[in-house]
Amino acid sequence: MDREKLISFLRHGKGLYLEGTAYAYNNSDNDLFNKLGCTYVGPGVDTTTNLNTLKGQANTIVSNVTMEYLPECLTNYWISEIDGGKARLLFKCEKDKGRTSSYEGVDERYRTIHSSVLFGALRDENKRNKLMKIYMKYLLSGSNNIGRPLRKNRSIHGFSCDSRLLQHGKLHYTLHKNGQFATHMYTLLGKKVFTLRNNKMKTGDYQYTLPKNLGDGMYLLTITFDKETTTIPILYNR
Numbered sequence: 001m002d003r004e005k006l007i008s009f010l011r012h013g014k015g016l017y018l019e020g021t022a023y024a025y026n027n028s029d030n031d032l033f034n035k036l037g038c039t040y041v042g043p044g045v046d047t048t049t050n051l052n053t054l055k056g057q058a059n060t061i062v063s064n065v066t067m068e069y070l071p072e073c074l075t076n077y078w079i080s081e082i083d084g085g086k087a088r089l090l091f092k093c094e095k096d097k098g099r100t101s102s103y104e105g106v107d108e109r110y111r112t113i114h115s116s117v118l119f120g121a122l123r124d125e126n127k128r129n130k131l132m133k134i135y136m137k138y139l140l141s142g143s144n145n146i147g148r149p150l151r152k153n154r155s156i157h158g159f160s161c162d163s164r165l166l167q168h169g170k171l172h173y174t175l176h177k178n179g180q181f182a183t184h185m186y187t188l189l190g191k192k193v194f195t196l197r198n199n200k201m202k203t204g205d206y207q208y209t210l211p212k213n214l215g216d217g218m219y220l221l222t223i224t225f226d227k228e229t230t231t232i233p234i235l236y237n238r
Contacts, residue, residue, distance in 0.1 A: 003032040006032055006190065007031060007032055009190065010035050014110055015110065015140055016035075016110070016111075016188070017115075018036065019115040019116070019117070020080075020115075020116065020118075021077075021078055021116055022043070022080055022116075023114070023116065024114070024116055025040065025080045028040035035105065035112060036103055036114040037084075037087030037101065038082045038101040039082065039083045039084070040080060041082055041097075043080060044079045050078070050093075051094065052068065052069055053068055053094045054091040054093055054099060054100070054117065055093075056090060057089050057092060060088060060090050061090065061134050062091065062131070062134060065127075067122045067127060067128075067131065068124065069093075069123065070121045070123060079099065079117060082099065082101055084098065088101060088102050091117070099115065099116050100114065102114075111138060111139050113138070113139060129235065132218050132235065136233050140233060158176045159176070161173040169210050170208060171196065172205075173205075173223075175201055175202070175203055175204060177203055178201070179201065180199070180224075180225070180226060181197055181198075181200070182197060182223075183195070183196040183208075183221065184196070184222045185219050185222075186219060186222065188218055188219070188220065194211065196208050210236065217236060218233060218234070219233070219234055220233055221233075221234050
C-alpha cells in the first residue's frame, strides 16, 4: 500500500474506505492511520471467537443496522479494537468493543471509514450490499468531484451514459464524436483492476462485458475522453 499516495488522495478532499483486522495494530503510529481519526485500543485477541455480531451505533449512518459475522474462522481472530478519538464509532461488537469508525477531516474536508472487521466476512449478501451503499453515499457525498454521478442521458464532452451504465455484467455508454477513449477500473483503495478500453473510437453506442473473474463489490470506474475525466462508483454484483 502506497501510504503517501493515499494521504495525497485525502488531501484533495476525497473519500477512503480502509479495512484490515490488524491494520490498526500494525499501523497506529503512521501518518495515514492518523488521517482516520480513530485511536487504537488493543489487538482484540480472543481464545475462542472475537465477535459474532456488529451493532450500528445511535445517531450514525448505520444506526439501524445489525450485521452477523462469520464465526470460528481465521477472519475472526486478532480483530483490532478501536475507539472513536476524533472519529465517530459506527459499529461495536456484542462485547462493546469498537470495530468500525467514520471521520470527516475538518480542515481538509475528506471522509474516511476504517473497519477492523473484514467486509467479506459479514453474513447475508443482501445486507452487505445495502451496507456498502450506505458507506459509499457517505464517502462520496463529502468528497471533491470523485464519484460524481452522471445525470441520465447527460453528455459530457462527447460521452454519455444512462441508468444502464452497468447492467447484466456489461458496461453501456455512447460516444457522440470520434476521439481517444480510455476506461479503467479501480478498487476503493486505488488499485487498478484492469483497463477496459484505451484507444481511438468512433461515434456510436458501445457495450463491454466485464471479466468473469471480477469479484462482487464496489469499484471506481474512471472514464477519460479527449483529455476530460470523470470517475463513477459502481456496485458490481453478478
